[in-house]
Amino acid sequence: MKLHKVSLAAAAAVALSLTASACGDDGGNGGAGDGEKITVGIKFDQPGIGLQTPDGKYTGFDVDVATYVAKELGYQPGDIEWKEAKSADRETLLQRGDVDFIAASYSITPERQEKVDFAGPYLLAHQDILVRADDNSITEPADLNDKKLCSVTGSTSAQNVKTELAPQAQLQEYGGYSECLTGLENQVIDAVTTDDSILAGYAAQAEFKGKFKLGGFKLSNENYGIGVEKGSELKNEINTALEKMVADGTWDKAVKANFGPANYKNEPAPKIGNIVS
Structure with missing residues (x-):
């Protein structure tokens, strides 16, 4: 099982020893500069959240959060091995030890908490809709009746809208949100309907700038957490890192950088352990 975890205390000790003496003892504690890696699961296909670009780079809010957390655990960006974490595979990746942690628009639910642990939440998202910027015909969920509503095949988002809010909506299921x-x-x-953060990430892309707007309906609460193996010591260390990210302003900067162009009205950073039902 390839898990290279390092505590905050160990990371600080390594940094101190390197500063104090260029010939310090290599105790093999891991972290930056020791050649050890940390494996992080993210989405590869969600602009603004987690995206693998054609040039092999990784961008998005979850990537920024994971990079910050990894640094607080003692790893530099070059020490991170990114692994695709598709929605259906996330629990399995953690249970098998294929990744150290997962930041992949991973909503905390009671069912998932039976299988894995979560640090956070670090973002409160809501199911919402995206419409054309010049369309003023949909101002409340009921207006979706007789409208063509799109989500991805197998998603429950559109079905929830049709079942509970707009029974006459015409469901259109496509292979992907793009x-x-x-x-x-x-x-x-x-x-289009799914989490507002995901919609904002797509709408913020250069080719779509100014073309779409969010409805702001807040149809559900989605508490994004960082998944770790059940019983992992990383949970508390990641929580400490997330609290620091919020306190030093990096969290706000990451939200604006990834979602700002879509005029995403994000919720304030949630408090650790505060799951909004």
Whole structure:
């Protein structure tokens, strides 16, 4: 099981010893400069959240959060091995020890908490809709009746809207959210639904700038947490890192950088352990 974990105290000790003496003893504690790696699961296909770009780089809010956390654990960006964490695979990746932690729009739910532990939450998102910027016909969920509503195949988001809020909505299921946005842009569909953070991430992309707007409906509460193996000591260390990220302003900067172009009205940073139902 490839887990290279380092406590905050150990990381500080390593940094101190390197500063105090260029010929300090290499105690093999891991972390930056020791050639050890930390493996982090993220989404590879969600702009603004977790995206692998064509040039092999990784961008998005979850990437920024994970990079900050890893640094607080004693790892520099070059020490991070990024691993794709598809929604259906996240618990398995943690249980098998394939990753040290996962930051991948990973909502904390009672069912998932039975299998893995969560640090955080670090973002409170809501299910919402995205419409064209010039469309003023959808001002409340009921307006989705007789509208073409898009989500990805297998997602429960659109079905929830149709079942609970707009029974006459015409569901359109596409292979990915990028396809939904193309349909929205071309007026083939009227609205896209999923977490507002995911929608904002797509809408913030250069090719879509100014073309879409969020409905602001807050149809559900999605508490994003960082998943770790059940019983892992990393949970508390990651919580400490998240608290520091909020306190020093880095969290706010990451939100604005990744979601700002979509005019995403984010919730304030949640308090650690405060799960909004």
